[in-house]
Amino acid sequence: MGTDDEMDRMHSSPTARPRRATSYDVARAAGVAQSTVSRCFKDDAKISAKTRDHILKIASDMGYTGNALARSLITQRSNVVGVIVTAFTIRNNPELIYALGEALQNAGNSLFLMVVENDDAIGASLQKAMEYPLDGLICCAQMPEDWIRQFANRGVPMVFFNRLVDSSLVDCITLDHAGAGRRIAEALYRAGHRSVVCVRGPERAPVSQLRVDAFRDRMAEFGIGSIPTVCTDFSYADGRRRFLDLVGGMKRPDAVFCANDQLALGVIDACRFDLGWRIPEDISIIGFDDIAEAGRPSYALTTVRQPIVDMAETAASLLLARIGDPDLPPRRIMVPGELIERSSARLANGSPPA
């Protein structure tokens, strides 16, 4: 017969006060030392099968589970990986979160998610990430240089996702946004488009900058220096509205390059429902990302595919590899974007539209 204390816990009465059983409780109940209980839950532990079974049975009766906090404190390893994402990324690439979660979980890690409104609002999250002893960090947002150094100083490996940071202290995986932007400029130019406009994302959104700036630079090399451009919040509604504002005061352009697919969808609907322009006969529209809707027949958007799930898996393995070996040389992976030609743009050689 055990103490009342033990009885309570074993029969788990409805009013049991919520205090979880500790390895010490199990040890007392099993009549062994606490350290022996601890050993039961390690694979390589030297422990007799008999005591192990005995303890395991009692532990399960008491509903004992190890305390990850206490374990992390002593092992100096939390098996928790932080992930920082912006609202936009979460909205537009929900697959990223899922893929990251799966990859991390499959490797025995947990995901500590920090959401931020945009790249500039990352401060508070970083503070949290510092206080919490994370094993690593996957950051899908820009980070100030001094924060990067601080994490590095503490030995917290980081990989940046779609943010190419100029530091030898971290790993990066990013789509070749600029390359794809140039590629689109070339395709559009070759097909005869001369009067083009751009619909960007937010002023300071890195991927928007990369994509659109490269596009504009390449166009400039072709002698097309003046490209009316408008900023948006990356959304369908804003893309549609601002595009209308933009073209309201000008002659119809030949083509429009949008910093992402949501914007392109908005522009397509602006053409179809607000302006009565035919796509692609009157105007060519190109997006970026290849989100699910882009492939549907109602839009058939020509765009650049960003293999977000593959990239997420790569990001996770980069991080896990570095957690395993912090001395790995810094790696920066640049994934080429694939131009997916559907029917929202005339890309074949030809004369410019009427």
Added chain:
Amino acid sequence: MGTDDEMDRMHSSPTARPRRATSYDVARAAGVAQSTVSRCFKDDAKISAKTRDHILKIASDMGYTGNALARSLITQRSNVVGVIVTAFTIRNNPELIYALGEALQNAGNSLFLMVVENDDAIGASLQKAMEYPLDGLICCAQMPEDWIRQFANRGVPMVFFNRLVDSSLVDCITLDHAGAGRRIAEALYRAGHRSVVCVRGPERAPVSQLRVDAFRDRMAEFGIGSIPTVCTDFSYADGRRRFLDLVGGMKRPDAVFCANDQLALGVIDACRFDLGWRIPEDISIIGFDDIAEAGRPSYALTTVRQPIVDMAETAASLLLARIGDPDLPPRRIMVPGELIERSSARLANGSPPA
């Protein structure tokens, strides 16, 4: 002059081995007791402004940050909330994650995210959630009764999101899926539709069951007992394909009710691009969720709005309230779905289609 050890850390040499400064390190450098350092970081602490400033300065020089793990261990409070979501939820309602993250973060909590493939694959995540001393859990998936009891026994508050669980141990917030399903049946019937079909989600997906079963039951009450129904994986592509299979062998139905908007979009495209049926003249289509695409002119889908962001915020405050006071009575909130009439369905009174 301090020891070499201290110098290293203070000047943070490039090769500094990654060991984060502890409150003890700060105490040594400041010439005070460790507990005094600890006190500096509490609001109500009794400590002289002078020593506080002195310590704070040194702490910041050393890049000291509290260790959340150690703190949680002693305070028995982690300020971490677990969130369990299925792949489908994350894909189809990415806003949920963001809203949850924001609400939790604003209240000073962190988000521990566990993704699961579907409601049946929740086991491993629950194990993690048990070992990690979470302050609470928001579960957007079904959970076996005995797990619920275990969490309750440990005093971990839980709120279920869109899963109505029959337990007085937890809080729930859910849309009134069944009510909305019935409402749609009524609207469709009143408008004269008699030959209807359903496109469901996965066999065992709770929200799909609730929505479709209620719809079918209500239709049965109207004397419409035979409703051809097909299961899908909740995706656009599967909705489109299976709908085609379903109607391949039958006379054109008057109306189709889809368990979510993605499916409805697929069905619309099947009608438009594969079958050449006009919407809503030939066939009425109704979805569920009111995702962003549903409102766009290319689809103009009639659907039921699920105020996912409001619900997320409510879920967070339910949980936070219970963390603050565990003795609160169990609450179950049922949010009514709002029927959004657009133009994919004829809902006015009238005769059935030709």
Added chain:
DNA sequence: TTGTAAGCGTTATCAA
């Protein structure tokens, strides 16, 4: 106002 010391629940290092 400050310092001392006892935990929190583990893992890890020794002896036994």
Added chain:
DNA sequence: TTGATAACGCTTACAA
């Protein structure tokens, strides 16, 4: 194979 015992980095009485 097991049992003491010392960390891990903090908070919190209690003493000074």
